[in-house]
Amino acid sequence: MSAQPWAVLTALALLALSGCNGSSGGSTTTTPAPDNGNRALEKAFPLHTSVFGVSIRATSNTDKAKVLHAANVMAQYLDNDENGLADNQAVVDELVKKQATLIMVPTEADLETVGAGLGHRGALQDLYGSEVHPQGSTPGQFDATLEEVLHLITHEGYASVYPQIFGEMAESQIADAMDQARGGRFESIPASYPVGAWYTYDDDSCDYSCMVTEYTYWALTSLLGGQSHSGRLEEIQHEWSLNTPQKVKLGDPAVYTLLTNGEYGLATVLPDGHYDYQTFTLSGD
Structure with missing residues (x-):
């Protein structure tokens, strides 16, 4: 998986990121972002498109093909049968309400530079162009778009709409499953996992909420065949x-x-970056 991006943005005083972001445990605000914060975000990340109202923003030096690839992957996660309708409108509505935004830069170093001084208070998830591989994952080059886009959707959408099912706290159904997978309930990374555990996340910057986000990603993408290529x-x-x-x-x-x-409208087919219903374009170019 990619390096933990939330640590960079937390250091830059961005309030919230989805997934395993920062010491705040992935907590986010659902209040509207201040206008000046939105303007700062738009200035720093002028390239823009949206998927069912969920924003994707990128710096002007980000590879545009990779930004559009991210849009297609997001569309396929949200509309997996590609009929132009979101498979779970409640989740999409929650993402829009929270101003959930995928932000893209060429590299982690670029994020540290461009993020300084931003005051946006929406729910952000970052993705580096250097970890985007539109032609698909190969040994040593996993397309992290599959991970980071899903983090945004599950952390900001599913966890809020279905707190007892997908909530990123102890005793939700997904957390109970994770506790079984880890061999126990661990609020922080243990010194060692019990023998037989199959989910053994070991980044000590990741709190319990973050661990649930990552577990959901591993399980779903494995179910969709995204982790089974040679050498993975x-x-x-x-x-x-x-x-x-x-x-x-x-x-x-x-x-x-x-x-x-099927009640929850989760993907049953792995996104491949080719969304048939719509062709996305970028503004701000």
Whole structure:
């Protein structure tokens, strides 16, 4: 997976990021962003498009093809059957209400430079162009778009709309499944995981909420076949060992049952960056 981006933005005094972001435990504000904060964000990230009203913003030096790739991946997560209608409108509405925004820069260093002084108070998730691979994941080059876009959707959308199911706190259904996968309930990273644990996240900057976000990502993308390409298990097994749909079904039946429940409109097909219903364009170029 990519490096923890939230630490960079927290240092720059951006209030909230989705996923495992900062020491605040992924908490965000749902109040509207101040106008001056929005203007600062628009100035720093002038390239813009939106997917069902969810914003994607990028710096002017970000590869435009990669920004559009992110838009297509987001669209496929939110409209997995590609019929032009969101599969879960309540989740989309929550993302829009929170001003959830994917922000893109070429590299982590660029984010540190451009983010200084921003006062935006919406829900942000960053994605580096250097970790975007529109042609698909290959050994040593995982397309992190699949991860960071999903973080934004689950952390800011699903966790809020279904707090008892996808809430990123102890005793939600997804958290209970995660506790089984880790061999116990750990509020922080343990010195070592119990033998038999299959989710062994080891970044000590990640709090419990963050751990749930990452667990959801690992489980869902594995179910969709996104972690099964040649060499991938060797790259991730220190953190996650159920990298194929069959392994998840047999090894983690709790999360399998939850994530395959059609009631929630989660993806059943892995996004490939080719959204058939709409062609996205960028403004601010």
